Amino acid sequence: MVTTAVTETPTTSTSADAPPAPVLKKVVTPKRSSSKDASPKPAEPRIDIDWLSHYLLGTWAEARLESRAVTARPEMQRIEGQSTAEHRKTTLGQLHLLVKEGAVNKAFPKRLGGQDDHGGNIAGFEELVTADPSLQIKSGVQWGLFGAAVLHLGTEYHHDTFLPSIMSLEVPGAFAMTETGHGSDVASIGTTATYDSETEQFIIHTPFRGAWKDYLGNAAVDGTAAVVFAQLITAGVNHGVHAFYVPIRSADGTFLDGVGGEDDGLKGGLNGIDNGRLHFDHVRVPRLNLLNRYGDVAADGTYTSSISSPGRRFFTMLGTLVQGRVSLDGASTAAAKIALKIAITYGSQRRQFTAGSDTDEEVLLDYQKHQSRLIPRLATTYAASFAHEVLLTKFDSVFSGAGDTDVDRQDLETLAAALKPLSTWHGLDTLQEAREACGGAGFLAENRLTSLRADLDVYATFEGDNHVLLQLVAKRLLTDYSRRFAKADVGVLARYAVEQATDRAVNGSGLRRLAQNVSDRRSVARSVGQLRSARVQRALLTDRVETMVGEIAGNLRAAGKGSKKKAADLFNANQNAMIEAARAHGELLQWEAFTDALTKIDDEGTKAVLTWVRDLFGLGLIEKHAAWYLINGRLSPSRARAVQAYIERLTARLRPHAVDLVDAFGYGPEHVRAPIASGQEAARQNEARDYYRDLRASGNAPVDERAPKK
Structure with missing residues (x-):
């Protein structure tokens, strides 16, 4: 623990649920007690770091620890300075290592070699961000989007036919929902899937440039199949967006007939992922390639669905893919933890300016401004961490079937849409502030803050633009006003908003x-x-x-x-x-x-x-x-x-506990991998202080020209 220049002692609280009120006083070396001394004051509270570290792991502690053991291995970690081609090759190889470790099957059915563990799957997956965000997102594309779409939108036929090769990475795949012309507005995508009853095939077609599928992981190089979202048209009727399993490349990597695409090229971050574009020119796939859990087409072209409302059917299908937002919430919070671990560790060791001493420089974290830059963000990170555990628990309840009603799914979607924007923005803000708080050292690639900041930038628009998601939350708070607003009482709507969060x-x-x-x-x-x-x-x-x-x-x-x-x-x-x-x-x-x-x-x-x-x-x-x-x-x-x-x-009260609070995140040097948080800075500072102390003691120290003449 680093000694601070300011500490506080508690006074008696007047509220049962309030913490002691802090009273500022300077640190003094305590005198040895004697019989004449007054009764000693209560000791400053201290954190049980080991207990808190385990508590923060949450319900799926074992899954997190297993994932952290994998991410601690050098071969699973990002290599700074690689070219885009090298980074992509490294990331694909790391995915194969995940398969070998059995780290990708938790969410898939037990009968196919999975574990049916939805919460544990997300908990382990989001920890991959500490190794390399590109690894996290590319694995998320393969198993959390491409594979999850087959799992949640398909039926037993699709599970048996497609999932084994997806799980093994024999078939790398893309999740082809977003289009160049439509991102958040999925309902308006332009790609069509028109049913031909004579051949019992769907014809996948992108009729104009804006309908090209874009920004897709695995699309530029590695993907051999895709789940393509398109407007399902049969017998002249558009039944809205549905998903189709579509092969896109042969084994040698060339596009199949009618399929084309481009490489998105260099991006602002996540360059270990081969993002690209896909387009389709009347590509035919069998009728059975429709992922038909919520809507099916018979051989004669008749459409049926267990959900009669087109709008409700659409949102139900998209709701099954909410895990992307859940995982981004957790991964962003993990990245904020890494950033604060680096910045607060460095700030507790780095010294600058002799403000309170003629000889010793001050530790950065003892400056009020430095504290106000980092410690409030530390508080928000703890809040985001606990909120994520609530979200993950709700997610697991819905997807395990323990609590899978329409209301439960709506609550999950609202919760994810509310928390993902806050955590992704907070992650970016914290990474930037941590970078600045570490000065020039924070700008060095070896200390990871700049690359993490670049990689997480897109999290604010992944899986739904943050502002659009918050708009969805607001609509939910206002309760389906398009149907009931004219009859709804303002008080009813207001009470609904509060009931979503807490008992009043x-x-x-x-x-x-x-x-x-x-x-x-x-x-x-x-x-x-x-x-x-x-x-x-x-x-x-x-x-x-x-x-x-x-x-x-x-x-x-x-x-x-x-x-x-x-x-x-x-x-x-x-x-x-x-x-x-x-x-x-x-x-x-x-x-x-x-x-x-x-x-x-x-x-x-x-x-x-x-x-x-x-x-x-x-x-x-x-x-x-x-x-x-x-x-x-x-x-x-x-x-x-x-x-x-x-x-x-x-x-100021939390300053003496700041290092303990980031140590409780449980990330070791093998996860942090920032030299400035490794103890090197403390060693440099001690070396400098020893040098000047010995120089003064030798009598050979030069005299400062500002020193008074004797």
Whole structure:
């Protein structure tokens, strides 16, 4: 543990669920106690690092540890500086090693050699980001998208026919959904699959350039088949988007007749993946290649489906592929952990400027600004980690069949759409701040922050653009207003938003009275005491979601009374507010997950420190949105200042625990692989300090010209 220049001692809390209030004081060397000394003060709480590290592994700890053992092997790790061709070859070879290790079959059926372990599969998969994001995403393309589409959209025939060669990597494949002209709007893709009853074949065709399938992993070089999404047309009727298994290359790597494509070439990151484009010129595939779990075509061309509503059928099919968003949420959080492990370890060792000493330079992490750059992001990373465990548990429940109702699937989709944007943006933000906090050393490729930042950039648009996903969350919060809005009461819609996140602890009027009372007392100390309460934090965060959704619902009440154009214009005029409400909803979900996680911690020291971390996250959200709270009368100016002041005190309070908190992530040097976080910096600093100390002791040190003359 690195000694800090500032520490605090707790005082008695006035709230049952509040952490002790920090009181700043300088560190002094304690005197040896004697019978005349006063009673010693309580010791500073400390984290049980081993216990917390295991706790953070979550329900699928074994799967994570197995994956970390694989990613610790040098042959599974990224080699910085490789050309695109070399990187692609390395990544494909690593996929074959994953197959050899049996690391790819967890989600597939036991009768085919899998384990039917959906949660464990995702937990292990997202850990691959520590080895190389290209490895994580390319394996995700093969088994999490291409293979998962066959598994979840196909039936037993498709499982038996196609899955064994997909699982073994005998058939590398692409997931051909996105088109150059349509990304997030899958329902409007241009590729068609027209049924020919005379030959019992579907004719796959891309009628114009914008309908080319684009940005597809495995499409440029390695893929020999693809799951192609297209508009299913039979007997002159378009039944919407369905998925088809389509061979695209022969064994020698040449395109099959009617199939063409291009290499996407050099990208901003993830260059170990052979992303490319595909197009089809009346390519014929057998009728049985339709992945027909939710919609089928008989030999005579008759279409049938167990889901009568085209819209519901479409969203059900896409919902089966939600695991991509789930895994990106977890992988982004893992990347943020690696970034903070590097930056906080380095910041606790790197010294700069002799601010408080004539001889010793200060550790970077002892500077207030350095703390405020990293420690609040550490708090958000813990919140994202606990929220991801909730999401992963929900995912496993749905896909294992333990809780697989329409409501469960809708809740899962909403939860994934709410959390994936927050975690991917946070991962990028944390990687950038960590890079800057490490100065020039952070810019060196050997310390990984720049390459991780480049690779994770696309996560913000993978599996759905983040803003589009938040818009979906907002629509869910507003409850299917296109059908029921005219009859829905604003209060009903607002209550629905809150029910999605938490049981309401404080009603709106009570919250307003509380805020007003604090304002009237003009007491910063009382304000801080209130803010430390989980009840008050929950109330403030919940009230923001409630109020925003209620206001939007009121604004949209006229949508059902006018023309389609008027409704679209009204919706567009409220789009920014909807996305912001959805973001607030996701933040509340993270806070709730963190708060729930605290209830499962028995060790007093660990619980105390993590409660401060939770408070820093929660109050950070309130500070971030202080303008809203002030404008809407939820906080007085004095209380808003108290939030800011207490955040600074909490950040300083957590400084002595920062290294322990990143060590608890459980990533060893073999996962971090950044020289500046390996102890090298500490050795350099010690060498320099020893040199100057010995030089001073020798009497041969030169005299500083600014020194007073004797």
